[in-house]
Amino acid sequence: MSKANTQKALNGDAYSRADELVKFCTVLRAELGDAIYSSWFTRLELDRIADGCAYLSVPTKFLKSWICAHYYEKLRAIAVAQLPGVSEICLSVRSASFSVVAAETEPATEARAAPRGPAPVAAAPREVSGAGVETSALDTRMTFASFLVSKSNQLAFSAAQEISRSSSIYNPLYIHAGVGLGKTHLVQAIAQAATAAGRNALYLTAEKFMYSFVSALKSQNSLSFKDSLRGIDLLIVDDVQFLQGKAVQQEFCHTINALIDNGRQVVIACDRVPNDLENLDERIRSRLAGGLCVEIHPLDEELRLRIVEARIAATQIVQPSFEVAPSVVSMVASMIRTNGRDLDGAVNRLLAHTTLVGSVLTVEQAENAIRDLIRHREAKRIKIEDIQKLVATHFNVSRADILSSRRTANVVKPRQIAMYLAKILTPRSLPEIGRRFGGRDHTTVLHAVRKIDALVAKDGALKRELELLKQLLED
Structure with missing residues (x-):
């Protein structure tokens, strides 16, 4: 031509x-x-x-x-x-190339709990098992050593450390959390620790898994793709909520089944519990829910304070003149309750204002600098449906379970807690709450409220759990 x-x-x-x-x-x-x-x-x-x-x-x-x-x-x-x-x-x-490869080189889907150095450092993608499946880029700062631990993430951190050393009974390990709470940091730490220990670990985002599978189909190399994934010791898939397409989901299901059945470890990170992944096939949800599901809870104030201090320390490496008064650090940690990414933004704004003003900021000046990051709380109208959904997610049951007539202990307690929260956080009457909980009588709601009140009086852990749920609903 x-x-x-x-x-x-x-x-x-x-x-x-x-x-x-x-x-x-x-x-x-x-x-x-x-x-x-x-x-x-x-x-x-x-x-x-x-x-x-x-x-x-x-x-x-x-x-x-x-x-x-x-x-x-x-x-x-x-x-x-x-x-x-x-x-x-x-x-x-x-980007310059087809699909999401360029996007994958920026692993910034979570707020990092590590001090940030002068420049990003990413481990080069490497091919696994010689079949063209490359690990997604790893940020070498995302290690266990740089992950800040508190009560909100202790269980997830401990499980991640154990799995990085060897396969365990927690298979699959399913870590879920909201945006910016550190789940990507944690699963990347698993990948790097396992690789350093000589294990054949593969870290993929859901996007990279989809891209690799589609590429294998296009090149008629799907058998090599399957063999390469089934030959690894540890598979980590991040942001699994983005897994789309019937053929892709079928291959993902076959892969995790084959690995688990052969004693290989699977780790999944997601932004919600398995039962809420409505876009995923029911078989995948069932398999994921069959392992250990752990949640990274919202950052408590102590952890927020440590994150701000760590960010400031990292910034001072490249900007030694940057100083922040302890009162300002405390104000930032108490005012910004969302996630680590917003805390990053706050430190950046403090740095900019300090550079421009040329002196240490007062609390009032600092509050003005981070004003756009502070979400002013207006009286929020909380819906009973929101309470039911949050409680179901928190206790790893479905909303249908809460509305059902089931009387098993793992359903009764979340149902009673949801009724209790509906009573104290909404203006609804007891009969109305009862109707919204599967057509129950108002006496059932009253019993639930009294039961939880009595438990809170003698159970400090439950009291803290309810405070967390209330905070999440009111934020």
Whole structure:
């Protein structure tokens, strides 16, 4: 083919792709509405269609994560209906190369509990078992030594340390936490400690797992892909909530089953409990729930204080003149209760203001500097459904269990706690609460409230647990 004809073919392909994207986006806008489409999809691009898969891309990792979490199935359904020959979609962050490889080199999905050095340090991805499956990039600062431990994360930390040394009865280990609480730091620490001990460990994000599997299918190398994963000692999969696609999920399920059945260790990190992963196949949820599920709880004030102090110490390595008064450190730790990422932002703002002002900030000046990070708490209207969902997640049961007539101990106590919180945190009457809990009588609710009141009076651990739940509901 001549150069002119080649260019003409490429132009024709581009025009065809543009036409298909216009058709696709027109239907998408019609189904989602102008407001949602304008917020999330105006920068969506169709890169190519190959082997029955439509490769879509967006410019940022945040945009990709949000779309995957909230609109993946809708995108897939429209693509299958509107794009000829398409049976699957793959959403990536636009970069110099196909899919999410570039995004994977920035492992900043969690706030780190380690002091940050002058510059990021990432371990180079390495191929595992010679079959083209590469570990996602590891940040060498994310180690057990740099992970700050408190009551909120002690159990997860201890389990992670044990598993990094050898496979255990905790298989799979399932670590779940909200954004910025350190779960990525912890699972990367497992990967690095296990590798240092000579074990064949593989750390993958869910995105990298999907990308590797799709690439193996395209290159007709799926058997090598399967063999490489089944030959490792330790598989760690991060952000599993983003695992999408029926074929990908089936392979993921087969992989973890094969590893566990052969005595190999599996570690999963996610932002919610297995039963709440509605986009995952029920068999996967059941398998994940069958191991040890541990939660990293919100940062307590003591841990927030230590994180701020560690961030300041790390900053002083490169900016020796940076000084923060103890009263300012305490104020930051008490005012910012969200996550480590916001604490990072606070230290950065203090550094900027100190540099500009040229003196140590007062508490008032510091509070003004971090004003955008402080979420002013207005009286929040708490819904009974929110209480039921949070309590179910906290106690690793389903909301359906709480509403059911089951009388087993692992369901009765969460149900009574949820009723108790509904009584003290909402204006609903006892009969109304009873109706919202599966049509129960008001006397059942009253019994639950009195029962929890009595337990709180003599059980300090339960009292602290209820305070945590109330804080989560009110935040």
